[in-house]
Amino acid sequence: MKLAERVQALTPSSTLAITSKAKALKAEGHDVIGLGAGEPDFNTPDYILNAAKKAMDEGKTKYTPAGGLVELKDAIINKFKRDNELDYTRNQIIVTTGAKHALYTLFQVLLNKDDEVIVPIPYWVSYPEQIKLSEGKPVFVKAQEKNNFKLTPEQLEEAITPKTKAIILNSPSNPTGVLYSVEELKALGEIALKHDLWIVSDEIYEKLIYGNENHVSIASVSPELKEKTIIINGVSKSHSMTGWRIGYATGDEKVIKAMSNLVSHATSNPTSIAQYAAIAAYEHSEEEVDKMKKAFEERLNKLYNWIIEIPHVTCVKPDGAFYLFPNVKEVVKASPFNTTDEWVAQLLEEEKVAIVPGSGFGSEDNVRLSYATSLDQLEEAAKRIKRFVEKYSL
Template sequence: MIAERTKKVKPSPTLAVDSKAKELKAKGFDVVNFGVGEPDFDTPEHVKEAAIKAIRDGFTKYTPVGGIDELKEAIIDKLERDNGLKYGKENILVSCGAKHSLYNIAQALFGPGDEVMIPSPYWVSYPDQVLINDAQPVIVETYEEDNFMLQPEVLENKITPKTKALILNSPSNPTGFIYSKKVLEKVAEIALKHNIYIISDEIYEKLIYDDEKHISIASLGEEIKEKTIVVNGLSKSHAMTGWRIGYAAGPVEIIKTMTKIQSQSTSNPTSIAQKAAVAALSGPQDCVEKMRQEFERRRNYLVAGLNSIGGISCKMPKGAFYAFPNISKVLGKKVSNNQINSSMDLSIYLLEQAKVALVPGSAFGAEGYIRISYATSMENLSKGIERIRKALEELK
């Protein structure tokens, strides 16, 4: 028999959408894929060269479970340079992607009877990683009028004696919004008052627009730093999704426990990818800025296009590479036998009729919205906007 706990977990909706889009493409359909959260840029050349050198140098064996010292030092330098955070090597764990880092945290911290606060809209894996570790996700709603920012008083009202942690994601997937310093200070105050951990997912920190600033909650003081595990990686900032390098920085006891767990699951991250990550973090960063500027250009074009479509309204995201348009005015409409009663209905309709793949807001705990990734070409954005426009014009 399959383990009972696995029945609580759903497959990743975003990966399922991407898989369906690729399946249709393989059958010869021209599909515009707005579903996947993956930069369409190539990994920077200096990063690839570092990996090639590692192979040629025979750096192809096991490494220490938690990552090579050279990479830990590069991460320590990055965290101090970019975030004002000081850590030692004993505070760092390198894993097989930021998702793996988050899973290790869930394994190390959560158990039966624990509650974990998750603001919605949330990244799809947060609740399932809590559930598979026999803890209970507690969803804390946020609202468009607040730029989907967690309101501290709402958070405090949800906290119980069982509350173990809060998961924060800024910039956010799926909304693209960023937490202000003022709100982070209030959240930190509440976390310290109730002795709860903060898991701060900062994977999109390099993709920020309109001169906004990323602030890590761990940088707000030594007390909150000791209650925070910062998660980051190279996938989004350096177009390294397939290289699978993420990392966590936090209190020694937690990092030590996570490392022990990793030693019994994956062992070390790929040796070659670790050398590439050193080059990514320590080498020139102009490639990151070029990607950021292009994403900003695409964002502006996409949001303007979406807001020109009847039935859709979209606030301007401040980070990441997602738009999260409100489609509530479309709900209840129909064409032929297609009745659009939910974001899932609309997503299926657009995939089948317009050959546009996107993710329903319900996957992120936010009915009445859809997520569109603009990590694709301007040509695809233009084509996709027009296909969505025509498909929605058919609805009455």
């Protein structure tokens, strides 16, 4: 049997592969420290759990509108006013089965065959695959480490062709954690407007920003940019609700309507109970969110210091999210391993530390470490990585 060409061309997720291997080793009784996960290690806050229980007790277990509950759309509208000083209507919002599904659906309705989407490297692993599934073409532009992994206006201008339809911006970024400033967004936005490009702004890590930095949505920079921006967001990272699968897209009414029509034939609607839980997430105070953020910031500061103490390892310090993306090029070069992927595989085999090779994010010189685990685990992981480096590279 021959499968469809569109799925044969897909690249397996490197994050899922490393997580699967780590789980298998754990099941065999090994002391594995997993730093591959892309989800908070905290449980969903009690007030959200209670809202879900209440919804079930009240029989709110039926179909909802394909694009999401009106009450949840209103909660999202209020969130944008409160957090981003942006005004949207219900017709400009679609609630989806996770932010990943929002992105997938957006590319399905936005792209025609061979339309190009500019994807800065490093990128989240699913961007290029979703573009390819929509018969579009990802155009990769390497954001330099010396520029803190941020795309420059010059790079964007150079990458644009007559076939360019959109650009993806992810701020704070997965895997680097870097954050674009308002000035940087404005400069990129001006070029996007000049060439009439759609801007896909992935803001899923918006609430996880550290130090004195602040998140700015590119849609808030100017009314013109708002018209050409589709914001992707959700409650997965901000409220530790990865398994609940509630995301959303916000922007141009025609685009959102097309997305709603598509999902009506794909998923019918996001899970009703999860939608009521998400309403509670946005209507409640952010005290629990702030606690989680504070814990992540403490972990970041300590793990970053432990990692940069390892010989020949360099690292851009993140502004947000919960990842480090250190450069291990010199370490691998001095080792008997041919690639970073081989180095990462042997680290897991010998030291039982699971991290993700940067090749899955388009950056073969780097690795991604998630600090969504306890400080004790992070400290032990750093010790094991250092021991591994000293064994093979010094």
